[in-house]
Amino acid sequence: MSQRSPFDAPLATYRLQLHREFTFAQATAILPYLARLGTSHVYCSPFLKARAGSTHGYDIVDYTRINPELGDEPSFARFCANLGEHGLGLILDFVPNHMGIGHADNAWWLDVLEWGQQSLYSRYFDIDWSAPRRELVGKLLLPILGKSYGATLGDGEIALRFEPVAGCFDLWYADHRLPVSPRDYPTVLGTLAKSPALVRALDLLREGFLAEAAPSDLRQAAAAAKEALVEAARDPATAQAIDDAVAAWHGRPGNAASWTRLHELLQRQSFRLAHWRTASDEVNYRRFFDIEGLVGMRMERIVVFRDTHEFIGRLLAEGVLQGLRIDHVDGLADPQRYCRRLNAFAAAIVPRDAAGKRLRPYILVEKILTGAETLPQSWPVAGTTGYDYLALVNGLFIDPAGLAKLQWQWSRLTGHSSDIEEEIYRCRLRVIDRSLASEMTYLVSWLLEIAEADWVTRDFTHKRLRDALTEIVAAFGVYRTYVTERGITAEDRREIASAVAKAQRRWDGADGEILDFIAALLTLDIRERNPGHYRDKRAAILRFVARFQQYTGAIAAKAVEDTFFYRHIPLASANEVGATPYRPTTSPAAFHARMAERAAAWPLGMLASATHDTKRGEDMRVRLDVLSEMPDEWTRRVARWQTYNRPHRDDSAGRPAPSANDEYLLYQSIVGTWPMQPGSLLRSAARRDGYVARLKAYAIKAAREAKLSTSWTAPDPAYETAFENFIERIFEPPHNPFTESLTRFVPPILRLGAFNSLSQLVLKSTLPGVPDFYQGCEFWDLSLVDPDNRRPVDYRARREALTRLDFASAVARWRDGWLKLWLTERLLALRNRLPNLFRSGSYESLTIEGPAQNQLIAFQRRTGDAAILVIVSRLLADTVRGDLGTFWPGGECFGATTIRGTGDGAWIDQFSGARIAGSAQGIEAPMALAALPVAVLRAE
Numbered sequence: 001m002s003q004r005s006p007f008d009a010p011l012a013t014y015r016l017q018l019h020r021e022f023t024f025a026q027a028t029a030i031l032p033y034l035a036r037l038g039t040s041h042v043y044c045s046p047f048l049k050a051r052a053g054s055t056h057g058y059d060i061v062d063y064t065r066i067n068p069e070l071g072d073e074p075s076f077a078r079f080c081a082n083l084g085e086h087g088l089g090l091i092l093d094f095v096p097n098h099m100g101i102g103h104a105d106n107a108w109w110l111d112v113l114e115w116g117q118q119s120l121y122s123r124y125f126d127i128d129w130s131a132p133r134r135e136l137v138g139k140l141l142l143p144i145l146g147k148s149y150g151a152t153l154g155d156g157e158i159a160l161r162f163e164p165v166a167g168c169f170d171l172w173y174a175d176h177r178l179p180v181s182p183r184d185y186p187t188v189l190g191t192l193a194k195s196p197a198l199v200r201a202l203d204l205l206r207e208g209f210l211a212e213a214a215p216s217d218l219r220q221a222a223a224a225a226k227e228a229l230v231e232a233a234r235d236p237a238t239a240q241a242i243d244d245a246v247a248a249w250h251g252r253p254g255n256a257a258s259w260t261r262l263h264e265l266l267q268r269q270s271f272r273l274a275h276w277r278t279a280s281d282e283v284n285y286r287r288f289f290d291i292e293g294l295v296g297m298r299m300e301r302i303v304v305f306r307d308t309h310e311f312i313g314r315l316l317a318e319g320v321l322q323g324l325r326i327d328h329v330d331g332l333a334d335p336q337r338y339c340r341r342l343n344a345f346a347a348a349i350v351p352r353d354a355a356g357k358r359l360r361p362y363i364l365v366e367k368i369l370t371g372a373e374t375l376p377q378s379w380p381v382a383g384t385t386g387y388d389y390l391a392l393v394n395g396l397f398i399d400p401a402g403l404a405k406l407q408w409q410w411s412r413l414t415g416h417s418s419d420i421e422e423e424i425y426r427c428r429l430r431v432i433d434r435s436l437a438s439e440m441t442y443l444v445s446w447l448l449e450i451a452e453a454d455w456v457t458r459d460f461t462h463k464r465l466r467d468a469l470t471e472i473v474a475a476f477g478v479y480r481t482y483v484t485e486r487g488i489t490a491e492d493r494r495e496i497a498s499a500v501a502k503a504q505r506r507w508d509g510a511d512g513e514i515l516d517f518i519a520a521l522l523t524l525d526i527r528e529r530n531p532g533h534y535r536d537k538r539a540a541i542l543r544f545v546a547r548f549q550q551y552t553g554a555i556a557a558k559a560v561e562d563t564f565f566y567r568h569i570p571l572a573s574a575n576e577v578g579a580t581p582y583r584p585t586t587s588p589a590a591f592h593a594r595m596a597e598r599a600a601a602w603p604l605g606m607l608a609s610a611t612h613d614t615k616r617g618e619d620m621r622v623r624l625d626v627l628s629e630m631p632d633e634w635t636r637r638v639a640r641w642q643t644y645n646r647p648h649r650d651d652s653a654g655r656p657a658p659s660a661n662d663e664y665l666l667y668q669s670i671v672g673t674w675p676m677q678p679g680s681l682l683r684s685a686a687r688r689d690g691y692v693a694r695l696k697a698y699a700i701k702a703a704r705e706a707k708l709s710t711s712w713t714a715p716d717p718a719y720e721t722a723f724e725n726f727i728e729r730i731f732e733p734p735h736n737p738f739t740e741s742l743t744r745f746v747p748p749i750l751r752l753g754a755f756n757s758l759s760q761l762v763l764k765s766t767l768p769g770v771p772d773f774y775q776g777c778e779f780w781d782l783s784l785v786d787p788d789n790r791r792p793v794d795y796r797a798r799r800e801a802l803t804r805l806d807f808a809s810a811v812a813r814w815r816d817g818w819l820k821l822w823l824t825e826r827l828l829a830l831r832n833r834l835p836n837l838f839r840s841g842s843y844e845s846l847t848i849e850g851p852a853q854n855q856l857i858a859f860q861r862r863t864g865d866a867a868i869l870v871i872v873s874r875l876l877a878d879t880v881r882g883d884l885g886t887f888w889p890g891g892e893c894f895g896a897t898t899i900r901g902t903g904d905g906a907w908i909d910q911f912s913g914a915r916i917a918g919s920a921q922g923i924e925a926p927m928a929l930a931a932l933p934v935a936v937l938r939a940e
Helices: 024-029 031-037 073-085 107-118 149-154 182-189 196-210 215-232 236-247 256-267 276-282 302-317 335-349 387-397 400-414 420-435 437-452 462-474 490-506 513-522 531-536 538-567 588-601 618-629 631-648 660-673 679-683 685-706 717-730 737-766 795-804 807-812 818-833 835-840
Strands: 013-016 041-044 048-050 060-066 089-094 098-100 140-145 158-163 168-173 176-179 271-275 291-296 323-326 362-365 770-774 842-845 856-863 866-873 906-909 915-917 934-939
Touching: 024 031, 024 073, 031 073, 031 795, 031 818, 041 323, 060 302, 073 089, 089 302, 107 140, 107 176, 107 215, 140 176, 140 276, 149 256, 149 271, 158 236, 158 256, 168 182, 182 196, 182 215, 182 236, 182 256, 196 215, 215 236, 271 276, 276 437, 302 335, 323 335, 335 362, 387 588, 387 618, 387 737, 400 618, 400 631, 400 660, 420 437, 420 462, 420 538, 437 462, 437 513, 437 538, 462 490, 462 513, 462 538, 490 513, 513 538, 531 538, 538 685, 588 842, 588 856, 618 631, 618 660, 618 737, 631 660, 631 717, 631 737, 660 685, 660 717, 660 737, 679 685, 685 717, 737 818, 737 856, 737 866, 737 934, 795 818, 807 818, 818 835, 818 934, 835 856, 835 866
Parallel strands: 013 041, 013 770, 041 089, 060 098, 089 323, 140 271, 323 362
Antiparallel strands: 048 060, 098 291, 158 168, 168 176, 842 856, 856 866, 866 934, 906 915, 906 934
16 A cells, blocks of 8 residues: 555545644544545645635635644644555645635735725636726725614724834724725824824825825835824834724714714725625626635636645645645636646646656646536546536436426426426526526626627617526526637537527517527627627636636536525435536436446546535435335325424414425435434434434525525524424424325335446446545535535544444445445445556446346456456345345345356455356346346456
């Protein structure tokens, strides 16, 4: 293990979520376990300096430092040294798209607040200083207030303060620091008697602004004035005079007129404070989705790329870091150019091997692929982070006929329409209109400017342009296209044409040429259709196209992932990040075709089954898939549970709380998270209360995401309280018909779900690509969406189990997760033994004949003289029935089923150790699957 080069392509990664409760020290302590497990690389969540208390690290405030909450430089150095000692590489989740803003910890952002457009960093952030609204031109809207600006100011919640150590004046709201422009320092101090040095410094500062001096001269004058203030404040009398001058700017709480002076000072700043609800309508910086505390970066600018990548460049050059996972690549203006720049940057600085050959870093992109969409081959990366794979494999465990029944029955039980296209359209319109309306306002403003500049299009009104653009965005079938000044691909042209065609079908009016005009811009066909107009407005057109593409990705994420997937829930396990709502199932033939394509195009892309962003734990997801195999029984149970629990619903507001849809999702969530050993949950009040608390937190989050009965922007406290009370009451002991019915229904589903889990694990570990193991998932992962899936991991239990495991104990304690852990260790040992086979081996699907041909998937991987044969089972509800006395009844349940094309050599079962003889006819399934519902056979 220790001889492996950390710059080799990973054989398996293990994702760690770092935060102040799990630091570099704790991560260092588990490295021996991860090495023993067989992983090759530790894959860390962002560890650059983030907002204090961040549990995820995506709100970076300083690209040049390690997050101090994770440990100091020596602790990071010890972590890295221990990685090397155990032969482990390091991959970092890197965030180029956005930074955390607000509060008082982002120096670049604070500089922008202080200096406005003259800031050194004003063009680092994606800010539009030329707002459509006149009052915002040249200003940055800050939607940080908990109530209206007038009420906040009048209640004395905005304060002017002097910082004697730095010699600066700041406005403060709660913990938000808002630097005062140096232009206003003389005004703030007024006629205060000052030292001669301070007088001279302030006079020079005043004169510099009056003369409109160069920005560098103004910054120099401001620095001198701050130094003079620091010196002057050392005199107690002067310090008191400064404090008195500052206090004079404040009014009296409750007396609005008394705050006029402070209001006028605020009006002169480069920012404008506003209630947080204004963000969706008027914020003039690009956000990460609809989060006002995360601002988009202009990563297309060389200087921004340089300053944000300098620190990780040092880590790459020192050999500390061997790979990068690029977060939210679709948020960037030009993802392809970014990937090429990053690849060139990293390749130029990483170390050389002993022969002098420069090593190659491993780079992945977080990219959601929908339907038949593929990652552009022109991107110099190893592949995606695996959401596309996750959705594809999950589809293998969903029965198509059963899903169709579930869709019809869910619609009948809840009253919701099963028209997927129409529901997604409504979700998109809601997000456009409410969550991301400000971004649409700016797009329309730019579009109007482009249209006005040509006499052919100048009659297009603002409203009709907005209507047209809304329809096109609402009709988009992919997250985004990648049109740049370099041109457009055939795939992007098809997507734009499809969206425009759908928009035309919904278009109301005779002015359909507006849609054609927008299409000509989005495809850049305007270069040929109207070259003069393109030449005159080239920069505006390219800006519009770039921002449009960033916008459609945000709309897709918020409308589909975070709205539709919480509304349309016939089978919640089908609603996962990266899943295609229209085709959630996967046929064996389609699966094999995609894996062959993957082996040829992206053999080192990541294979994920759980991430920090997945909506359900990997084992919860495939357990719920079992419901598609018993749709009638599931529907009967739900109807019965609705009857049992009707007394617990609250109808006092004229509508049921919870709604039928929220109640339906709750029952799925309960079945999916029900412990493998449920008796302890029902017998222990503490465990039951902890479980109920998890369900309540998830239920409210899910209801808010659905945006039907409550929402994040307009929460309904009465509904949410009633929903929480409902969850508490349905678990009240002692004689509870709901829990009694539940405990009778769930046992076979737990076992069938475990079969699916083992198949999912084997596939991830043997298919073309790099398997990723999310923290703790080597035991059963029955978690819900974050923050539930970021709970502490009991590594002590996993370490102890790993030291005691053998096949018999693993099977005997399968409910504790030992079997999953044992298979994980055996599979990773095989990957370490045959690295070339898994990095570059061929992929060959195998034919299955016999009564269980629809329940099995089989394939071979080959390279040189090494070969493995993989067989996994699925859809076993009709094959394995009854209350089993053991975990697996044996392969006889598959009858006379044969895997063809295996050759006549002998194979060794990597789990049971059995020797299995092949023949010209193939391998008999009962023999190969005698020990477990999965098999990985290595050629003898």
